[in-house]
Each structure stands twice: as structure tokens, then as C-alpha cells.
Amino acid sequence: MLEELPGNKEEGLFERYIQVVETGEPQENEFYYEHEGIKSWFMNIAVKLEDGFAVTFRNITQTKQSKLQLQQLNDQLESRLNQLQQRNQEMLLLSQMNDFLQACLTLEEAYKAFRTLIKPLFPGCSGGIFITKASRDFLEAVATWGNLPIGETIFHPKDCWCLRRGREHWVDGDEIDLFCEHTDRILPPKATLCLPMMAQGETLGLLYLYSDSRNHLDENKRQLARTVAEQMALAITNLQLREKLQNQSIRDPLTGLYNRRYLEESLEREIHRARRHQHSIGVMMIDIDHFKRFNDTFGHDGGDAVLKEVGKLLKSHLRSSDIACRYGGEEMTLILPEASLEITYQRAEEIRQFIKQINIENKRQSLGTITASFGVACFPQHGITSDAIIQAADTALYQAKKQGR
Numbered sequence: 001m002l003e004e005l006p007g008n009k010e011e012g013l014f015e016r017y018i019q020v021v022e023t024g025e026p027q028e029n030e031f032y033y034e035h036e037g038i039k040s041w042f043m044n045i046a047v048k049l050e051d052g053f054a055v056t057f058r059n060i061t062q063t064k065q066s067k068l069q070l071q072q073l074n075d076q077l078e079s080r081l082n083q084l085q086q087r088n089q090e091m092l093l094l095s096q097m098n099d100f101l102q103a104c105l106t107l108e109e110a111y112k113a114f115r116t117l118i119k120p121l122f123p124g125c126s127g128g129i130f131i132t133k134a135s136r137d138f139l140e141a142v143a144t145w146g147n148l149p150i151g152e153t154i155f156h157p158k159d160c161w162c163l164r165r166g167r168e169h170w171v172d173g174d175e176i177d178l179f180c181e182h183t184d185r186i187l188p189p190k191a192t193l194c195l196p197m198m199a200q201g202e203t204l205g206l207l208y209l210y211s212d213s214r215n216h217l218d219e220n221k222r223q224l225a226r227t228v229a230e231q232m233a234l235a236i237t238n239l240q241l242r243e244k245l246q247n248q249s250i251r252d253p254l255t256g257l258y259n260r261r262y263l264e265e266s267l268e269r270e271i272h273r274a275r276r277h278q279h280s281i282g283v284m285m286i287d288i289d290h291f292k293r294f295n296d297t298f299g300h301d302g303g304d305a306v307l308k309e310v311g312k313l314l315k316s317h318l319r320s321s322d323i324a325c326r327y328g329g330e331e332m333t334l335i336l337p338e339a340s341l342e343i344t345y346q347r348a349e350e351i352r353q354f355i356k357q358i359n360i361e362n363k364r365q366s367l368g369t370i371t372a373s374f375g376v377a378c379f380p381q382h383g384i385t386s387d388a389i390i391q392a393a394d395t396a397l398y399q400a401k402k403q404g405r
Helices: 013-023 061-103 107-121 161-165 173-178 219-250 260-277 291-316 341-356 386-402
Strands: 027-035 038-049 052-059 125-132 139-145 169-172 191-199 202-211 281-288 323-328 331-337 372-379
Touching: 013 027, 013 038, 013 052, 038 061, 061 107, 061 219, 107 125, 107 139, 107 219, 125 219, 139 202, 161 169, 161 191, 161 202, 169 173, 191 219, 202 219, 260 281, 260 323, 260 331, 260 386, 281 291, 281 341, 281 386, 291 323, 291 331, 291 341, 331 341, 331 386, 341 372, 372 386
Parallel strands: none
Antiparallel strands: 027 038, 038 052, 125 139, 125 202, 169 191, 191 202, 281 331, 281 372, 323 331
């Protein structure tokens, strides 16, 4: 038998025949046979027959192939189902991100939300959001996440191939020489993706993703990253426009100080807070002396230059909690939360001295020395309403001007 069918020995079938004869128990076996031009799957059944045995071979290649095809179809279906579930989860996360970004009131709020909202979309990846600064000289990370080192958190646009080329830049581990300069070079990742965040032809920043496995940034994830970059760019643009409109509604366009409407709202808010916490509020009224002379002598451009410089000085000498406003004309007002009358007086004297040191030039012409008169008042000593405190400070200012400025 082995001379006629040597494959029975090589496939281990002959040992099974011996077991059938010795034990009397039949055996059934599936095997792939590849000998003497035969390449097929067989069902092999061996039974004992008196002092010998009988063997039946049945070709099951077609059945095996059908099962294999069915298994492949099942695997494909399962893979498609997993992909659909993943896409559905990604869509839910994208919708959640969009809802949060629309609810953000400031860019700072959006930057804080980016890290938490984006991280679940790219499991196995680290990343960062970089925003282009107003000077256009560098980008700075406003949000980072992941376990891998990010590399540079502040870098020049020329250090990123994506920003230099104006298009996404994808690199896997086989192209390490094409990594951007801002990528960590001590522990370089296996794959990196840089995507520009653009709106209305302007580059607002960069979405940077990287991983220690290129599988985490396959084409599906890269397409998702493109969608995320577009949504973030749109959100940033909307928030920038909102902040611009907000500033225009509450700030004086000439001096950059808050306007009178914002002053009144802020003072009311600070009074409510001061009542709860039992602290005082200092109010300072400022009037530039002989301002009409600047307009008459140097024209309105000269007067505007004076107001701009005084406004600039006030902003540079404010605490983060202080509020400086242009009250009207050449009058300006400072609100100093939690400041006593004595501290308000000292601050007024300091600012008065600083104003005297201003050297203003307009059209290469010196405008001379500037002086200002001050009136100070304090909540609750001089009033328990915003109108009463403003009136007290304005009365003090009038007295200062009447007594020689």
C-alpha cells in the first residue's frame, strides 16, 4: 500500500490505520493531500475489517472552499460592522465636540476643551494643537495629550513641512528624514501627521498627531483628522469674530479702554460682589488738564495722540482685576476692586506722576508736558450705589480742578 500511496505514510495516515486495527475503533480525519499531482482536501474514514482494515477517501475540496469563502465573508462582514460601529462612535464624538465648541464663549475656553474632546477620537495617539500668534513669527501649543514626548511646544512656521508646503504632512517610520523639526528627535515616533487649520485662506494653527504604531494613523484616521482640523478652524474663526465684535461693543476704539456702558455694568457687578464679601471698591476719575489747548494747538490728531498715550499708560499700570474706561471726552475712570480709599489715593498719585513723565510726539512734533487732575471715592464710604460713587469721585475731581488742578 505504501508503495502505491506513499503519501499515507508522510501525512501520518498509516499510523492511524494501525491504531484502527489494534483498537478496533474507527477513525475519521480531514487532511490536505499534495502528492503525485494530487492537491485536494479529503475526508478519510478507516474501519477495521476482520484481520485487516478498509479505508474510504472522499474529496471535500469544494465543501472546504465553500466553508473558507463563507468564513472570509463572515470576517469581512464583522470587519465592516466594526468599522461602522467605529464610524458611528466617531460621529457621536465629533457632534459632541462641535456642540461644546459652539457653546464656548472665549478662545481660552475652546483651547481647554480641545484636549479632552480630541483625545478619544485618536486612541493610541499623542498630539497637540498649535495656534499661530498675531506676529506670525511662531506657533505655540495651547493643548497637548498622550504619553509620547511632543517635542517643541513653541516653534517657527518654517520648522514644519506642513506649514511650509500649505498641505498635510504624513510620515511613517521609514521616512524619518522627513520628520518636521518640531518633532521629538530623542524618541522619534513611528508615524506623524501634521494638518493645517485653515479658514478663509488664513492658517490659524496646526493639528499635530503622532504615534508609536503607524496602524493608529491609517487612512481612515487621517480622514477623520482632516474633518477635526476643519471643525476646529471654523470654531476658532467664529470665536475670534465673536471676541472682536464683543470688544467693539465694550471698548473705546481710540484708546482701547472700556467704554462707559461697560463701566456702568462692571461697577454694578463689583458692588454686588463687594456686598457679599464685605470689601471696598476704589473709584478714580481722571481728567487731562487743558485738553482743549492740545486740540486748538495741534489739531484733533494731537488730542487723539494724547488720549491714546494716556490710555496706554493706564492699561500698563492696571492689576488684572482693575477696570479702566474712557468715561467721555478727555475723562477716564478706573475701578479698583478690593481697594481702600487710602490705596486708591496712592494709586492715583502714582498714575498722576507717570502721566507727567509722558513724552508724546505727533507727526515728529513734541506736544509738551501733560498733566491730569484726579478725584477719588470709595464704596461704601461715599455711596452705596454706582451712581453715588461716580458722582462722589466726579465732585472730588471738580474740586481738584477748581483748586488749581
